[in-house]
Amino acid sequence: MRLVTFLHQGRPACGLVQGDAILVAPSSPYADLRAVIEADAVAEFARLCEGSGERVPLEGTTLLPVIPNPGKILCVGLNYETHRRETGRDVVENPTIFTRFADSQAAHGQPLLRPRVSTDFDFEGELAVVIGKGGRYIARDRAMEHVAGYSCYNDGSVRDWQRHTHQFTPGKNFPQTGAFGPFLVTADEVTDLDPLRLTTRVNGQVVQDTTLDHMIFDVPRIIEYCSSFTPLNPGDVIATGTPGGVGAKRQPPLWLKPGDSVEVEITGIGLLRNGIADEAA
Incomplete structure (x- = not known):
């Protein structure tokens, strides 16, 4: 899987990259990609994204550092x-x-x-x-x-x-x-x-x-x-x-x-x- 952190509707978000699109979960208990990893929930998060139906074009989307807020x-x-x-x-x-x-x-x-x-x-x-x-x-x-x-x-x-x-x-x-x-x-x-x-x-x-x-x-x-x-x-x-x-x-x-x-x-x-x-x- 390829996971990405990006700006979505003016706010930081994370999603699943498939082809030339980012799949975005409409609602998620995870504030960011670090939270997804901390919860050991990568597979669950991917399922949320795949089930959302919301797709954002990868091209032209403003990306953020993969983990914008690492502890170290x-x-x-x-x-x-x-x-x-x-x-x-x-x-x-x-x-x-x-x-x-x-x-x-x-x-x-x-x-x-x-x-x-x-x-x-x-x-x-x-x-x-x-x-x-x-x-x-x-x-x-x-x-x-x-x-x-x-x-x-x-x-x-x-x-x-x-x-x-x-x-x-x-x-x-x-x-x-x-x-x-x-x-x-x-x-x-x-x-x-x-x-x-x-x-x-x-x-x-x-x-x-x-x-x-x-x-x-x-x-x-x-x-x-x-x-x-x-x-x-x-x-x-x-x-x-x-x-x-x-x-x-x-x-x-x-x-x-x-x-x-x-x-x-x-x-x-x-x-x-x-x-x-x-x-x-």
Whole structure:
């Protein structure tokens, strides 16, 4: 199934994507997609949508981030060998984790904003994992049972602010710099992540291209590690890292500027597209 969060009659809503339409439940006990996941009610919610008869064209509908209100957004840095090498970072035994705030997210089709204080705005195409069943100290061999589904993520980076100190947080949390979408593909539709191809394009040019089996730390290991230091809750989001090819490490650097278009595509998951605009003065 493909689930989506969007604006419906001026208010946030969620629905089921079928073909070129969104099926909307006329009345639902669930306030948003996070609530659907928390209630372990994805199948029930899909039935409500299918039985409603209300269809909204997907084309032209204003989408919102898949989970607009996650309790946590945990991001994995340096999780592909190509990216670790291009940054010159040391080999590590555990994942590098930093956080994003919910209000730093943008939706599919919404512009990403280059902040007023920087021109060093970079792209990072990634797989996003949405937690379905919460837990603490989740064992690696049970980790995938805790996944609700997957989406595309562009973990946009304001590089000079990211480099102010050893802490990544400032450069990763400017408003509307990280894109999440277009929809959630439920875990039952993805039998094997390894062969899925992650491709990032800037203005149609391929700048990142790999398969997900090239992650240094795979999804079960990331869930095991993160759930050891913090409880994972339904609706939490994990952005699993970007491969080599980021703009900062190109010669000359490839910084995103107003008018550019960035696409993050993962086979079987979707295509996330955003334009670039300057933050308002």
